[in-house]
Amino acid sequence: MQEPLTEKQQAVYEYLLNETRKKGYPPGIKDICGALGLRSTATVHNHLSALEKKGYIRKYPTKNRTFEIIDKPISDRPSPVPLKPPETGGLFVYHVPHDKLHGLGILKGDVVQCRRRLSADAGQLVVLWENDAITLRPYDQVDFLRDEVIGVATELRRKFSR
Numbered sequence: 237m238q239e240p241l242t243e244k245q246q247a248v249y250e251y252l253l254n255e256t257r258k259k260g261y262p263p264g265i266k267d268i269c270g271a272l273g274l275r276s277t278a279t280v281h282n283h284l285s286a287l288e289k290k291g292y293i294r295k296y297p298t299k300n301r302t303f304e305i306i307d308k309p310i311s312d313r314p315s316p317v318p319l320k321p322p323e324t325g326g327l328f329v330y331h332v333p334h335d336k337l338h339g340l341g342i343l344k345g346d347v348v349q350c351r352r353r354l355s356a357d358a359g360q361l362v363v364l365w366e367n368d369a370i371t372l373r374p375y376d377q378v379d380f381l382r383d384e385v386i387g388v389a390t391e392l393r394r395k396f397s398r
Contacts, residue, residue, distance in 0.1 A: 239290040247272055248283040249292055253305065262303060326352050328387070330363065330370050337372060342392060348372065349391035361389035 241249060251271055255263040263271070268280045284303075287293045294304040332346045340361065342348065348361075356362040356375055364371050365384045372389060 241287070241290065241292070244272075245283050245286055245290075248280065249287055252287075252293070252303075256305070327390070328352065330372070332372075340372075340374065342372070343394065345395070347393040348389050349393065350387040351390050352387045354385055356385055356388050363387040363389060 248268060251268060252262055255267070255271075265277045265280050269275065269277060274280055284293070284295065288295050288303075292305070328350055330348045330350055332342055332344055332348060335344045337343075348363075350363045356378070358375050360375050362373050362375055362378045362383075363386050364373060364378065365386045370386070373383075378385070
């Protein structure tokens with residue numbers, strides 16, 4: 237399992253993912269500085285080195301702006317169409333794209349960390365794969381004969397705006 241990221245490393249990683257997805261190529265060092273409010277390019281280089289050391293990216297020393305995002309158990313990839321999590325063990329996250337779960341205290345924009353499991357226990361929030369998307373349901377609302385269980389929710393993260 238990969239090492240967890242610091243808050244700043246996570247911000248850099250998310251920015252890399254979003255910009256690479258939007259433009260088709262990674263942002264430059266100064267772009268990262270500007271977007272994240274960092275003053276030093278050396279700080280960005282340090283964060284990128286930490287991401288590489290922790291196994292989140294692979295840099296190519298002979299080419300500028302070239303790196304590979306390595307699939308990882310915990311995936312903070314915001315996506316309008318959620319990606320199906322790994323087929324085996326580990327953790328993944330689900331970015332909640334709607335307010336349909338507000339009755340459970342889960343709001344649009346929240347990040348739910350999930351553990352990959354094929355079964356669930358009473359009282360757990362169950363992660364399901366249906367219609368090529370992730371959905372969450374309380375254990376008592378799951379039809380275990382019809383629904384494809386892919387995991388259980390383990391943690392909720394919410395960022396508060398200033």
